[in-house]
Amino acid sequence: MNWLRAFLIAVISILATGCATGPSFNDMKSKMPALGKDTGRVFIYRDSSFGAAMQPQIAINGKTVGTSRANGFFFVDLPAGEHRVSASTEVERSLTFALEGGQTRYVRAYISFGLVVGRINFDLVNAEAGEAALAGLAYSPE
């Protein structure tokens, strides 16, 4: 059974590699700055370990704002208006949405199968689903 133990350790190690580590959403919540009336907040999170080794950089309106890590999240405060979240793995994928002053939006990133490596995708989710997902994730801004 030693081989089985070694195999399980190897699998767990592979799955854990690349997972985010950091304070929880609940720990972070009280430290987040208040939003101005012309500013909104966008949470970007990955709530799955699938494709954990892939850690693509996330851009908003073409500017890099963070790294997408498995089981991690980060947030960006942006002026109200139209925004485009994007990331590249073997192809570029994007999500466009509108942001109002004082509004918080939740963007779920996930990895799907690709031809050679996985591909990142984005979903815009509602506040209820977004906050529920964030509760189990680690703050991982870099």
Added chain:
Amino acid sequence: MIYRRGLGAVGSVGRWVTLLLVSATLMGCAAEIVRMPTTLSQADPATARRIEIGALTTIELASGFQRTLLSGSRWRQVGTVTQGEVFRSEDSVFSIAGANTHEAYLVINDERLVGFYLPGERAYSALPAPLPLRFR
């Protein structure tokens, strides 16, 4: 016989690999959403219409993806575009997807869903065919 069995095994593996590669390729090759610039005339919040979807409605997008409007979901008019009245979800978020994902509001004309207003791009994307809607 052994030779033929060996070839058969390789053929079977080859078929699976090919199937996997083709599937992965197709999954990554969703068509881009076709859209055109448009201008939204804002509705007066005091007089904006509110609607409630009366039956579960499945929308087939030109990209090959599907979207569902839940029965009982509520939508509030936010304005008008040339193609119809624009309604935003009151109780959730709604998006359409092709190669990329776009937040979307419904564009309704004569009780038919004719397309979507994409607020993140100030653009309109038409449905392949208007879809009759039932309201409560």
